[in-house]
Every structure is written in C-alpha cells, then in structure tokens.
Amino acid sequence: MAKINKKNKQKKETSEGLKNKKNGENKIKAEKELAKSFSENFENKEKSIGVRVIGIGGGGGNIVAELSQTLSIFPEKKVDFYAANTDVQALNLLPSKVKKIPLGDNLTQGLGTGRNPSLGEEAAKKSSEQIKKLFPPEKDFIIFISCLGGGTGSGATPVFTKIVRDLSPKVTTLGIFTLPFTFEGKEKRRLARESLLKMKDNLNAVIVIPNDKILKIIKPNTSFTTALSILNKKIAKNLEGLLRAIYLPGLINIDWADIRATLSGFGNIAYLNVAQSQSKENLDNFIKNLLFSPIYDYDFSGAENVLFNIESSKNITFDQLSTISQKINSLAPRAKIIFGLYQSQKLKDLVCSTILACGVQKEKKEIKIKKNEEKKSERKVKKIINKKEEKQKTGEEKPKEEPKIEIRRNALEAKKVENEKQQEEDEKEKIFDIPAFLRKPGDKK
Secondary structure, rough: HHHHHHHHHHHHHHHHHHHHHHHHHHHHHHHHHHHHHHHHHHHOOOOOOEEEEEEEEHHHHHHHHHHHHHHOOOOOEEEEEEEEEEHHHHHOOOOOOEEEEOOOOOHHHEEEEOOHHHHHHHHHOHHHHHOOOOOOOOOOEEEEEEEEEHHHHHHHHHHHHHHHHHOOOOEEEEEEHHHHHHHHHHHHHHHHHHHHHHHHHOOOOOEEEEEEHHHHHHOOOOOHHHHHHHHHHHHHHHHHHHHHHOOOOOOOOHHHHHHHHOOOOOOEEEEEEEEEEOOOOOOOHHHHHHHHOOOOOOEEHHHHEEEEEEEOOOOOOHHHHHHHHHHHHHHHOEEEEEEEEEEEEHOOOEEEEEEEOOEEOOHHHHHHHHHHHHHHHHHHHHHHHHHHHHHHHHOOOOOOOOOOOOOOOOOHHHHHHHHHHHHHHHHHHHHHHHHHHHHOOOOOO
C-alpha cells in the first residue's frame, strides 16, 4: 500500500512538473508574441517622445547595462542609455549600446572615489559642462538610476538632478534608487538617505528599492550575483511596461500628456509594477501581483495619481477589466485614475498590466510605535481612574477631605482681632502684678 502511494505521489509530482514546464513555455512564447506585436506596431503610433536612461556609479551602470539588453525592442533614436562613473575600468566593462561618461578624470585619475560621496560630488561638479549635454531639448523623459550608499552614486547623482532641474525645468524626471543591504552597516544607509533627501525635490518622482527586498524574490540558495541580476531584470521589466504604455497604439490610448500628468509635481514617491497572467488563471492572484510588489515598501492606499495600462487579446471581458479597476479604486480612493487598453489577437490568453502610481506614502514604523505608546499610556491612565472610582463607590477608599479655605479679613476686622488678643495678654499680665497672698481664689495663675 505504501509503495502504491509513493508511486502515485511521484506520478503526481511528475505531472505537476510537466504542467509547470508547459505553462512556463507558454508564458515565454506569449512574451515573445508581445514583443513582436510591439515591434510591428511601434512605427504606427506617431510619437516623438524621447527617453534617456542614465546610470550613475558602479551599481547604476550595471543596472543600465541590464536595461539596454531587455529594452532592445525600443529604437535607439527613441530610448538611449548612458552610464556615468569615476571608475573608468568599470565603464569599459559595459556593453557598447551604453554610452560612457567618465567623471572627474583629473580628480580621481579614473580610479573611483573609494566610497567617498564628497569626492563623487566634486567629480560631478568638475564635469558639469559634460553633464549638461545629456539633457538636450528633444529628450522629454529622463530616468536616473543609481545604487545609493557608495561614493559616486551618492555624491554625483544629486549634482545631475540639480543640473537637470535648473537647465530643463519642463522635462519629466524619474529616479530609481536602491538602498544598501542591512548587513552593509548603518553608515552606508545614512549616506544613502542623505543623498536621497538632497535630490528628491529636484525630481518629479522617485522609486526607492531596499536591497533587502531581493530576499522576497529569490530562492535561499541563489548566488549573490544572480540575485542582483534578478532584481535588475525586475526593474527592467517594470520600465519596459511603462515605455510600452507610452509608445503602443491602444484602443483606449495613453499619451505622453497622461504620463506627465501622473508624474506631475516634485518629490513624489512612485510605485511602478508589471504583472502577467494567462486570462484563464485566477484573477485575484493577478491583481495581487500587480498591486503588491515584493520589492517595494510602500503604502499604495496613499496614491494621488494612478495610471494603468492593460495589454491583452480581444477575448478579455468587461468583467475582468471592471474587477481590476474596482480593486485599484478601493485601494486608492482619492486617486485620479487614467486607464489604457491595447489589444492584439497575437497575445492569445496572455494578459499584461502596467501600473504607475504617484503620491504613495512610505510606512513609518516610528510613527506607528509612537501612536501605540500614546494609546497604551491613555489606557493606563483611564484604568487607574476607573479603579479609584470603583474603590470609592464600594467604600474601600474614602474620598479625600477638601482642604479648609481660610477666609481673608479686611483691615478693620484684622485690627479688631489684634486689639482683642492684646487685651487678653494685658489681663494675664495684671494678674501677676497682685501679690500672691492677696489674690482671690478665682484668679488664674
């Protein structure tokens, strides 16, 4: 009996493995169809929006290198890639599609900053004329990417964002920044947050990804290099979804004005995510994957502007679209929502959705802790008062007597009392003036 159960179990596992493999193959095939469909329709949409992606520092350059491969479906004249670094050797290792900008040659001799943000800042300032050339009028959307906590990323990126704000205040800007791992120490995290504060108000929106979140999307035995690559690919996938929303012709069209409206203002925290699913799969899981990304630490309910785009075949139902929209609306009831829909029969059962939300709020644990402490203190005081009142009711504790209030006299009354006291004292003294043998029995000593 045990052997039969074991055999059935193995058969079931094999069947599930084959099913998962088939689903994976179908997903890859569907994604290829999506990319092909995009390439065929790209030129049909008359959009001259120019996008430039700039990686700053070693980490930023590596992410941009990954992006240049993933986003190769976009023509170079529309989307181009740059990497800026004080470390020339690191720049030379990047693919040819990424244009290189060495910073502060005379200052660092191309050897990096040694994790000194001040040196990174100075190097960027010395290369300011070169940096200004990165922001030509034909580029409408500038995306900055850097890993904060080191020297060039933390020091130079605020210089880039300040230059673009001063030079091209109308250009739309987005920053994508990673924060150091917890094991890298408090000092690196402090430098990262200081850098983030310096440049936040020079950017329309920022996306912040703590490196610790990598643990949410990898298996325990994944190598460190592979883990970083997985995160980079996730960032690339999200950006790809946003760029498709910009360039793809849709049944319900999203244009550049919609993107700009969503990213309007300065210093917004943004949420950008992509989810894919087969239309026959559980819709709830699809919505959950779209609205609750494991790489962010944001409170989505605070969103003020939301843009979401759906790519599917013509088989998608009104009920499916309505369910997704209602869930977004319930999570962000104050948000202004912009919706787009692109359809192609080549997508078959694949449904892909991209969401960009701005004005989301980061959860602050210290505020929650403070509020909890205040509530505890309030409950404690109420408990003491209730206990005291209960004792008084049962007679266990008598209420304290009110203190006697001394009545103040006016000047005449005070004088009268003083005279009476003096008269009493004089009478006492007169007694002692009479000789003892002549005193009457009623006289007091």
